[in-house]
Amino acid sequence: MLVVVFYMIATIGWNAINSISGAAVLHAVSDGRFPIWAGVIVICVAVWVICVLGINWIHRLDTFIWIPPLIGSDKAAAILIFMTLILAFSISRVNCAADYNVRMAKDTPRWKIFGATYVGIFFPTVLVQTLGAALYTDTVANAAWK
Structure with missing residues (x-):
């Protein structure tokens, strides 16, 4: 409790x-x-x-939500917004990780559920952290970005 x-x-x-x-x-x-x-x-x-x-609509929305930021004319801002969307998705969904597994069969082994959830959160987070480190490095090194 x-x-x-x-x-x-x-x-x-x-x-x-x-x-x-x-x-x-x-x-x-x-x-x-x-x-x-x-x-x-x-x-x-x-x-x-x-x-x-419901969760099915959320999954459909996640399929297309990344498109609008990439349509903008300022590509640097679009890429930054895209990175933010990825980070926001992984962070906001971490406390609701059980929702990721609603379509798995009842007899799915626990290690498969854990693995699918871990990989689904790990890769977007590592991608955003890597891009963030690259962005920070370029901001420090490139006077135009400051």
């Missing part, structure tokens, strides 16, 4: 951080015209709608 309480507190905390951070981005992008409190409400309602639609 205590583990469930800690899990709920951690999930609420991460959701609050993500909602407030997203609302701050909406506020900054709108040059301060969109209040942070309204951004929190918009993000929470959008997340609620996505959750109500």
Whole structure:
């Protein structure tokens, strides 16, 4: 029971951080015209709608969500946004890892479930960390990027 309480507190905390951070981005992008409190409400309602639609819809959404950032004219910003999407996906889904395995048969060995979850979280995270290290190195070395 205590583990469930800690899990709920951690999930609420991460959701609050993500909602407030997203609302701050909406506020900054709108040059301060969109209040942070309204951004929190918009993000929470959008997340609620996505959750109500279910895991199958989330998987369909994940298939296409990476496309819009790459359409922009500023390729550096698009790549950075794409890296952020990858990181956000792996971080936000880590506490809901059981959702990854809803389509596996009941008799699937535990090591296969663990392996699939580990690989699914490991590779996006390593990719983002590697790209982040390269971006930081280039920012330090290239005066135009500063």
